[in-house]
Amino acid sequence: MSIRRAAVLGAGSWGTVFAKLLADAGTPEVTVWARRPDVAEAIRERHVNPDYLPNTWLPPAVTATGDAAEAIDGADLVVLAVPSQTLRDNLGAWAGTIGSDATLVSLMKGIELGTLKRMSEVIVDSAGVEPDRIAVVTGPNLAPEIAAEQPAATVVACTDIRRAELVQRAISTRYLRPYTNDDVIGCELGGAVKNAIALAYGMASALGFGDNTRATLITRGLAETTRLGGALGANLMTFAGLAGLGDLVATCSSPLSRNRTFGEHLGRGETLEQAQAATRQTAEGVKSCLSIRDLAHSVGVEMPITEQVELVCHEGVDPLKALAALMARETKPERPGVPSTGEHQ
Numbered sequence: 001m002s003i004r005r006a007a008v009l010g011a012g013s014w015g016t017v018f019a020k021l022l023a024d025a026g027t028p029e030v031t032v033w034a035r036r037p038d039v040a041e042a043i044r045e046r047h048v049n050p051d052y053l054p055n056t057w058l059p060p061a062v063t064a065t066g067d068a069a070e071a072i073d074g075a076d077l078v079v080l081a082v083p084s085q086t087l088r089d090n091l092g093a094w095a096g097t098i099g100s101d102a103t104l105v106s107l108m109k110g111i112e113l114g115t116l117k118r119m120s121e122v123i124v125d126s127a128g129v130e131p132d133r134i135a136v137v138t139g140p141n142l143a144p145e146i147a148a149e150q151p152a153a154t155v156v157a158c159t160d161i162r163r164a165e166l167v168q169r170a171i172s173t174r175y176l177r178p179y180t181n182d183d184v185i186g187c188e189l190g191g192a193v194k195n196a197i198a199l200a201y202g203m204a205s206a207l208g209f210g211d212n213t214r215a216t217l218i219t220r221g222l223a224e225t226t227r228l229g230g231a232l233g234a235n236l237m238t239f240a241g242l243a244g245l246g247d248l249v250a251t252c253s254s255p256l257s258r259n260r261t262f263g264e265h266l267g268r269g270e271t272l273e274q275a276q277a278a279t280r281q282t283a284e285g286v287k288s289c290l291s292i293r294d295l296a297h298s299v300g301v302e303m304p305i306t307e308q309v310e311l312v313c314h315e316g317v318d319p320l321k322a323l324a325a326l327m328a329r330e331t332k333p334e335r336p337g338v339p340s341t342g343e344h345q
Ligand SMILES: NC(=O)c1ccc[n+]([C@@H]2O[C@H](COP(=O)([O-])OP(=O)(O)OC[C@H]3O[C@@H](n4cnc5c(N)ncnc54)[C@H](O)[C@@H]3O)[C@@H](O)[C@H]2O)c1
Pocket: 010, 011, 012, 013, 014, 015, 016, 035, 036, 052, 081, 082, 083, 084, 086, 090, 107, 108, 109, 110, 141, 142, 143, 144, 280, 281, 282, 284
């Protein structure tokens, strides 16, 4: 079985590249929903997204509309690519038009404020679908590099292996190699938490700290992600894979990362508002650091880096003071691989 018609809801960087990917992998009809009519028209008429991917030509199979119902009509694959905090409201409006056996794909890397839910949980709530119809695509996938067809790998996480394999086939190209995984919880947490850690990494870089500091942030960032995952029922091995370490390294190391770049602005002493004004695109970690911190507290897990990132972003704490607070924490054994239960340190 293969996908005949796909809808991609969201015409930002990743939604647009994902539409190209589906077309390159052989989906005959891919319709992108763009919020702005001029973006829909440019994709439809000129095969380019001038706002987000001006230098990437989109294949003929990709078209676009400003009407979400039109995009979803008859689609057997419905891809969700809007900012995480807008998903519930958007999907609530679209849900009635989604086919009863369509597979839903989540591209979003965030945790909802207030409910503290992962994106697949928000989809279950607002679209009223069973969890096994939802696949999560996540991994080290900076949109501009995938657009340039640079080789990379990703993960398709779904509890229904048949649907995971369907999506895997639908995005398998000479430049992207997808792996399946049944650990939806771990894959989503890896994608969401790495954004908060990349903010810290960006701050440290802007403050002039070198590779020891950066490696420490990546490694301890992964440790706190793994602790959270363990407490929430994830497979701890997921965090050693593409959705965990892979995405964390790509996001922290890349100047293309919006989260890292946002952290650099904060590290240079800018306020949240100044950093927001300087970076137009979605840096999910800025909001999700709050919900991740609250989610961690709800299960008794300490996430010191995420907590300090939240203080810098939302409480105006100086990044240098945040770093000093991390360094002043009580000393403890490293204990890699310690299971989640017991002391969540
Ligand atoms: N860009 C990447 O490299 C990349 C890679 C993997 C995953 N992701 C994830 O994909 C998701 C989407 O990111 P992106 O990179 O496409 O973001 P983006 O900032 O490039 O684009 C966001 C899109 O959402 C639209 N939008 C903004 N507010 C909206 C609202 N209230 N309702 C509906 N649409 C709205 C914007 O117009 C834009 O088209 C994020 O969760 C991100 O973490 C991004």
